[in-house]
Amino acid sequence: xxxxxxxxxxxxxxxxxxxxxxxxxxxxxxxxxxxxxxxxxxxxxxxxxxxxxxxxxxxxxxxxxxxxxxxxxxxxxxxxxxxxxxxxxxxxxxxxxxxxxxxxxxxxxxxxxxxxxxxxxxxxxxxxxxxxxxxxxxxxxxxxxxxxxxxxxxxxxxxxxxxxxxxxxxxxxxxxxxxxxxxxxxxxxxxxxxxxxxxxxxxxxxxxxxxxxxxxxxxxxxxxxxxxxxxxxxxxxxxxxxxxxxxxxxxxxxxxxxxxxxxxxxxxxxxxxxxxxxxxxxxxxxxxxxxxxxxxxxxxxxxxxxxxxxxxxxxxxxxxxxxxxxxxxxxxxxxxxxxxxxxxxxxxxxxxxxxxxxxxxxxxxxxxxxxxxxxxxxxxxxxxxxxxxxxxxxxxxxxxxxxxxxxxx
Numbered sequence: 001x002x003x004x005x006x007x008x009x010x011x012x013x014x015x016x017x018x019x020x021x022x023x024x025x026x027x028x029x030x031x032x033x034x035x036x037x038x039x040x041x042x043x044x045x046x047x048x049x050x051x052x053x054x055x056x057x058x059x060x061x062x063x064x065x066x067x068x069x070x071x072x073x074x075x076x077x078x079x080x081x082x083x084x085x086x087x088x089x090x091x092x093x094x095x096x097x098x099x100x101x102x103x104x105x106x107x108x109x110x111x112x113x114x115x116x117x118x119x120x121x122x123x124x125x126x127x128x129x130x131x132x133x134x135x136x137x138x139x140x141x142x143x144x145x146x147x148x149x150x151x152x153x154x155x156x157x158x159x160x161x162x163x164x165x166x167x168x169x170x171x172x173x174x175x176x177x178x179x180x181x182x183x184x185x186x187x188x189x190x191x192x193x194x195x196x197x198x199x200x201x202x203x204x205x206x207x208x209x210x211x212x213x214x215x216x217x218x219x220x221x222x223x224x225x226x227x228x229x230x231x232x233x234x235x236x237x238x239x240x241x242x243x244x245x246x247x248x249x250x251x252x253x254x255x256x257x258x259x260x261x262x263x264x265x266x267x268x269x270x271x272x273x274x275x276x277x278x279x280x281x282x283x284x285x286x287x288x289x290x291x292x293x294x295x296x297x298x299x300x301x302x303x304x305x306x307x308x309x310x311x312x313x314x315x316x317x318x319x320x321x322x323x324x325x326x327x328x329x330x331x332x333x334x335x336x337x338x339x340x341x342x343x344x345x346x347x348x349x350x351x352x353x354x355x356x357x358x359x360x361x362x363x364x365x366x367x368x369x370x371x372x373x374x375x376x377x378x379x380x381x382x383x384x385x386x387x388x389x390x391x392x393x394x395x396x397x398x399x400x401x402x403x404x405x406x407x408x409x
Contacts, residue, residue, distance in 0.1 A: 003407040005029045006379075007042040011051035012387055014058065015373050017358040018350065021388055026056055028379040031406030035375060047408060049401060055384040055392060058372050059120035059404070060330040061360025064215075064248050064276045064314025066157075067124040068103055068135035069094070069321065070110040077324045084220060084285045088159065088189075090321035095130045103138035110318055111146060113328040115409065118382035118399040120150050121371070123215065123314075123364055125157035125184055128175045129168060136175050149404040153364055155215045157184035162199040163191065169202070176206065182213035187228040188221050188252075197231055204235040207244070213365055214245045215276075219252035222286055222295060226252040230264055233271040242272035246363055248314070250275060250299040251282050261300065265307055274363040275309060277301045277355075278316035279336040281323045301341040305351055312359040313337055313352070330356040331396040338393060346390065353389035379406040 006028040012021035013036060025040040026033065042048050072094055079086050114122060126136040136156065143152040156175035158168055162185055176183065185203040187196030200216065207214045219226045229250050236242040253261065277299050286297020304311050313333040317323035326332075334352040337343060343352055361371040369377050382399040386392045402409045 005043045005046035006403065006406070006408060007040060007046050007048045008056055008383065009048060009050050010053055011056035011383065012053060013056045013373055014357070014389075017354040018347070021055055026373065026381075028403065028406050031379055033373055033375055033377050033379050036373065049383070049408075051383050052385075053387060054400065055386050055388060056373065057382050057384060057392075058357050058361070059380040059382055059402070060118045060356050061121040061312065061364060062114060062119050062315060062328075062330060063123055063312040063360045063363045064278055064316055065122060065124050066127075066317060066320065067107045067110050067122070068098075068126050068139065070318040071106045071320070073319045073321060073324045075319070075324060079321050079324070081288065082284060083288045084322065087285070087322035091127075091159070094321070095127060095135070098130065098134040100134055100138050103135055104142060107138065107142055110328065111142070111150065113318075115150065115402065116398065117327065117329040118402050119328060119330055120380045120402070120404050121360065121364055121366065122150060123153040123155065123182075125155045125215070126175070126180065127159040128156045128171050129158050129160035129164065131167065131171070133171065133175060133178070136178065136180065140179055149407070149409065151364075151366070151370070153181040154179075155182040155184040156180035157217070158186060161186060161190045161195070162202060163195045164189075172206065176210045176212060180212070182215045183207045183210070185216040185218075187216065187231070188219050188223075188226045196228055200228055200231045200235060204239055207241070208239065214241075215248055216246070218247045218250050220249035220282070221252055222255050222289065222297060223252055224255040224257070229253060230267060232273065233264070233267040236271040236273050237267070243274075244365055245271070245273040246276055247273055248276040249278060249282060251286050251297050253299040254297065255295060265303070268304075268309060269307060272309075275299065275304055275311045276314050276363060277311060277337065277341075278314045278333070279340045280326070280333055281316040283336065283340050284323060296340050298340055301337060302343055302348070310359055310362045311355055312363040313355045329396060329398070331393055334393050335396055349393055350389045353393055380404055
């Protein structure tokens, strides 16, 4: 149930991507934004919050994280090579010992970290390569447990490949029957290129059959011959479901020659799929086989954004076998994108902020009434002690207030 009415005074309110914040008061009634405007009157019994000129922003969106492995490292730095593939091997050993209690305890702590950083929308991947589906069961239970304050989407993710084992396809379908929100894949990790192509086609087939979204770990390698993104684009064009499709990572895109990349960009414009970049993790994992110059190992974030395609950002890993650091603050991901993607112009910096807010909401395919600060929409927002997007990314502060479902947390 929503709490008492809330009036936020003296805020700088963000209402749309790429638009500057505007001075306004914000009135929240019955869990929804009721009015925006100057010098609003507080209803009887309302809680009044002075934003003191701070930024009143839609809540942050975590577009890509693996909560099932979160907090398993705890500073031990288990991955000595720093590579994606050693991380997968370490996780393979860890997931064989997972218990429902352990996963839920770790994920609750991780969600609490995110909540305090103003993250109220999270898309997490659940490894469904483990035969008992322990991680998925835990995350499904937690999705209901946190529903009153956070939106948690779960992607059924076959970490060892959709065709990596004899029972994997059945486990994927079981995961969808159990209630996973999206179908995942990892074509570059399949045993052969042919298996990779087949896996993308199967993901689209399953999404149609079960009416689910798609989020595929796609081309998360430095190999310029890893070209499963074109397969995803082709499938999305033919199915006409691009707005429900996400290509995550796509780091090989940064290694393609420009002639091929230009051709691919035209297909992507037709497909209208979403992209998630994970700059914190991929600048660490990628380029490990290079000497010098060493590639950044990121997708073409700037070029995709300039082309008008939707890009959002994820933390990806939080103190786990792939990334030993992390706080859950989405401004960390935006800050790294500014640097690693050469997005230092003012509009580009603002765009990186929008990638962890408005862009993330589009990636998660949130209904219009569920995101953004406008009358009639569900009241989910944060107040930051800064005046604009620029200073938010520059200083990366924690929110002074977090409001979820119309309640002050």
